[in-house]
Amino acid sequence: MDEAADYPAHWEADVVLSDGATAHLRPMTPADDERLVEFYARVSDRSKYYRFFAPYPTLSSRDVERFTHVDHRDRVALILMVGDDMIAVGRYERLSATDAEVSFLVEDGHQGRGVGSVLLEHLAQAARERGVRRFVADILPANHKMISVFADAGYTVDNSYEDGVAHVEFEIAPTGSSLEVMAAREHRAEARSIERLLTPRSVAVIGASRWREKIGQTLVRNLVLGGFTGPVYAVNREAAAVTGLPAYKSVRDVPGEIDLALVAVPADAVADVVLDCAAKGVRGLVVVSSGFAETGEPVGRSRQAELVRLARAHGMRIVGPNCLGIVNTDPAYSLNASLATTLPPAGKVGLFAQSGALGSAILGDGAARGLGISTFVSAGNRADVSGNDLLQYWRDDAATEVVLLYLESLGNPRKFSRLSRAVAEIKPVVAVKSGRSTQGVPLGHTVRRIEAPADALDAMFRQSGVVLVDTIPEMFDVAQVLAFQPLPTGRTVAVMGNSGALCLLAADAAVSAGLDVYGDPVGFGAGATADDYRKALRAFVDEPAVSSVLVVYAPAVDGPGGGDVATALAEVAASAGKPVVTTFQGQRGVRGPAGVPSYPSPEEAARALGHATEYAEWRRRSHGKVPRLDGCDAAAARKLARAVLSAPGTDPAEGAELEPARLRELLAAYGVDLPPMVPAPTLEAALTALGELGGEVVLKATSPRLRHRPDLGAVWRNIDTEEEMRDAWATMARTLTDPAEAGFVVQPMAPGGVPVSIRAWADPMFGPVISFGVSGVASDLLGDRSYRIPPLTDRDAAEMVREVKAAALLMGYHGGIMADLGAVEDLVHRMSRLVDEVPEVGSVELDPVLAGESGLTVVNGSARVAAPAGRQDWYTRRLP
Incomplete structure (x- = not known):
């Protein structure tokens, strides 16, 4: 190893494999010699033969030294780790200034998990940094898995066969096809990692408590009373039983397999729990314990970083820490792995919230409205699982038709923009982003502040098709329309009701929400019956020029009750094919089997309908293509x-x-x-520049302090003679005081x-x-x-x-x-x-x-x- 070569720490990465488990990728070092020998001993003779084209049962000391001593430039090796074990290695060796030979060896038990494609991506990135432009490889034709790694990567691959060996060559510059392949693999892997968390066959509560006021017992109680369909295991070092369940001293002692572990132990004990879970083969963790980065202290931040490192290194993803938990209302699981005691019914909405403190309130609001959820995840400090991961999952989840996001920070805004746009193309995404004005980051969220202005953040949401709202109640208002009503086909809304005053308010509110009101609002008078509502709504539903209907109802002192009116509206709305929203004064939620949304005021109803209309327009229109630009030379x-x-x-x-x-x-x-801009620090230089450029020129100051100050006269135009240049120079020098500091230049007009x-x-x-x-x-x-x-x-x-x-x-x-x-x-x-x-x-x-x-x-x-x-x-x- 060249001791002068710096270890490329930025090549290290935690990655998600195709089955949703995680692994750690890093450059190989001489300290990996024993690890390499142990790895090679676990590899089958067949895989060794495919790698070396001959029987190669063991590695000699010379082999080990050569393979582990690399210079990270011309000879690069990346290894994939699960825990302390190496499960794969990929390497390239430079053949020329631009070409390198690439090879892989994957432990047999980990083949078929997308290991080869991950290694190829990272090797190609490392090679590009070192000036390599093309990979070559010789492969035995029977090694179908390795051939498919290259063939499926999205690069343009040239194949040839000679002496029974397949020779492969391809340029490693990213292409549209290779980036699409990478994004598709990322999507499948990250969606699968979330699916593993939300669909467990068994759950262990580590830190289960006998005391009712403790969070450990709340977790056990919510799992059992929520009807979780699999076994629930209680882990408590001191108790023999918890709420009627036998208790185990360690998760290692549990007799059955465990898919998901809920961790409710003191923060300083969590790391040991993670290692126990890794030894047990647990697939995912929900850490409700506090005492991590949210404390704002170095110890807490360090503890959180170690938690993530340990879990990912052993193949597990984490929700939390300091979180409320997760919920899946699918009857096949009935999973309430959370601290929430009130849950909405099963429904169509996927809900993500970063704040554990607000999570219960958010769920309570949804339940009060009758807005059912499919799944819910509270990420807490969002140390690992984030909203981006949930977007990957909900994109293909048939049970989720509307996505709601309460975001306190964005760990990767660029990726969020890409993923949310892909989801919004097929199902609506509604988001509340706290701190939009200040761009603040809550304690516990280990991300940097966004320095871009708030308008840039808002533009990113609009560009991605995300419905951005200001408050959590407004998020649910919009969700009521999107989850239960068809999307509007246009901006024209009809307004009807039994109060002329409310109808006028509703019409004004609709205009403020960006909608066009159809004709004059239709008012029936205080004595309007359910049949009056039914006939009027049917007429608007049948009117092609009307895209949606806003109905207001004010209970009269001696008039009919609202129940019959609501029933009539639901009957028509069920087959309307266009959205119907209502204002039943003082009532909020979803009414009737047709799911007609109701709002306490016309303003809230119109605002929700306006958001739904804007989203429908975004989804209908073409979003264009990234154009091909000639004359761009990035190199x-x-x-x-x-x-x-x-x-x-x-x-x-x-x-x-x-x-x-x-x-x-x-x-x-x-x-x-x-x-051209010719520097003119002196009058003589300005006159020389005038002669060199010829024709009309301008004299201007380029100092950032002056560039946007037209009031200071920092630009003098239409100069074509020496006399005019002298005049311009004298005037500007007198006005701006210091030509050298002002950065005078001469430029053609x-x-x-x-x-x-x-x-x-x-x-x-x-x-x-x-x-x-x-x-x-x-x-x-x-x-x-x-x-x-x-x-x-x-x-x-x-x-x-x-x-x-x-x-x-x-x-x-x-x-x-x-x-x-x-x-x-x-x-x-x-x-x-x-x-x-x-x-x-x-x-x-x-x-x-x-x-x-x-x-x-x-x-x-x-x-x-x-x-x-x-x-x-x-x-x-x-x-x-």
């Missing part, structure tokens, strides 16, 4: 950025601002032309146009973000900018340009020009692609860009490069 841009970062005196972690010439080169790599601004940057938590706005102080002061998360589809870019309030300036407002919006969208795509594909580009800003009637001109810009942090998992599956 050239990356090479430039790395050259800047490796320059003497540059701290890669701190980064560096690009000089104008470097900026032009970077933008040119993505097909963007930046007119650009054609006129509407000035716009495009900014793209890499948020340390959020990942790449792109924003657009009309350039100017007013737009900045009012926050009139749009945001999106790459990769952008053509629809994303088009909406982004048009949704800012000042977009009318690009479309001929008050006789102005009709700007070339296609050129603006193309530039948005290119800058989005730049920060997405070149992680060394920390930020880039083009401001102003003059959008003309035919094309555009980038007048000024800036960019900063820095060593990328936290994005090594681009093209590999790994748990956070």
